[in-house]
Amino acid sequence: MLKGKPFVKWAGGKRQIIDKLKKYIPEEYNTYYEPFVGGGALFFELSPKNAVINDSNEELMNVYRCIKDENKFTRMCSELNHYESSHSEEFYFEIRNKDRDKNKFKKIVDYKRAARTIYLNKACFNGLYRVNSKNEFNVPFNKKDTVNTYDGQNLGIIHSYLNFNNVEILCCDFEESVKTAKKGDFVYFDPPYDSDTTTFNSYTEDGFGKEEQIRLAKVFNDLSERGCYVMLSNHNTKLVNELYQEFNIHVIEAKRNINSNGKKRGKVEEVIITNFENKEGFNE
Numbered sequence: 001m002l003k004g005k006p007f008v009k010w011a012g013g014k015r016q017i018i019d020k021l022k023k024y025i026p027e028e029y030n031t032y033y034e035p036f037v038g039g040g041a042l043f044f045e046l047s048p049k050n051a052v053i054n055d056s057n058e059e060l061m062n063v064y065r066c067i068k069d070e071n072k073f074t075r076m077c078s079e080l081n082h083y084e085s086s087h088s089e090e091f092y093f094e095i096r097n098k099d100r101d102k103n104k105f106k107k108i109v110d111y112k113r114a115a116r117t118i119y120l121n122k123a124c125f126n127g128l129y130r131v132n133s134k135n136e137f138n139v140p141f142n143k144k145d146t147v148n149t150y151d152g153q154n155l156g157i158i159h160s161y162l163n164f165n166n167v168e169i170l171c172c173d174f175e176e177s178v179k180t181a182k183k184g185d186f187v188y189f190d191p192p193y194d195s196d197t198t199t200f201n202s203y204t205e206d207g208f209g210k211e212e213q214i215r216l217a218k219v220f221n222d223l224s225e226r227g228c229y230v231m232l233s234n235h236n237t238k239l240v241n242e243l244y245q246e247f248n249i250h251v252i253e254a255k256r257n258i259n260s261n262g263k264k265r266g267k268v269e270e271v272i273i274t275n276f277e278n279k280e281g282f283n284e
């Protein structure tokens with residue numbers, strides 16, 4: 001079976017560590033849940049027959065829905081062709097600024113909004129998704145003369161995969177998205193990263209602070225008690241080690257790939273946490 005791959009570059013994307021993650025996947029499971037799906041690196045790699053994917057980012061989940069729908073998919077692609085041929089710095093800011101007037105923005109048809117999200121991802125600095133407090137996309141232009149917004153073959157594979165399998169696309173909070181998970185289902189959490197340098201009440205750009213990490217650990221526990229296979233990735237921080245001490249914590253090395261500060265790129269320690277034994281047993 002041909003597998004799709006992420007159609008956007010996403011902060012925290014898991015393409016780099018996909019082989020390490022795959023070592024920990026349960027051999028058999030029923031429905032696959034991914035509550036923080038982002039660019040969907042592991043989701044596409046596994047391409048499960050039954051899945052529930054979710055992210056709180058409305059613009060992103062709108063893209064997944066449009067790729068699935070026959071009509072919207074075709075229209076979104078022709079919109080992207082038009083964006084590619086109109087591409088310039090001025091055009092980038094014209095598209096970027098469409099969310100400045102919320103009433104007008106809400107009225108933009110979904111497939112055009114989806115094309116905007118993909119285009120901005122490809123034409124912005126470093127493929128970041130960042131909005132300000134007014135929910136306005138504010139990433140600078142990447143200063144390139146040309147842009148390649150999509151790989152037609154890849155989007156075609158994703159379109160077919162989403163249509164020929166049972167994939168539910170949600171857009172809500174992570175806790176809500178796993179309410180239907182049952183014994184034998186597999187849930188993979190890839191939340192925004194925790195950091196040892198942020199303190200309890202410090203502001204996090206993505207709104208996912210320590211309290212959210214604690215709430216997530218409760219959900220992890222609850223799913224584990226329900227009999228689900230649960231896996232989570234995060235940075236190897238003090239809080240994460242405390243929260244998941246009862247579970248299996250595997251430390252791995254990963255490359256940090258999106259960081260606006262070039263000096264901070266490099267290797268970081270991440271953890272993969274599971275409530276079940278991996279294929280090769282615990283003695284890695």
Ligand SMILES: C[S@@+](CC[C@H](N)C(=O)[O-])C[C@H]1O[C@@H](n2cnc3c(N)ncnc32)[C@H](O)[C@@H]1O
Nearest residue numbers: 010012013014036038039040041056173174190
């Ligand atoms: C580390 S990224 C996921 C990366 C993804 N696994 C990939 O390979 O691209 C974390 C995601 O969590 C989403 N998010 C943040 N808070 C959330 C919440 N409360 N509920 C659901 N999703 C949330 C963000 O929009 C972001 O896409």
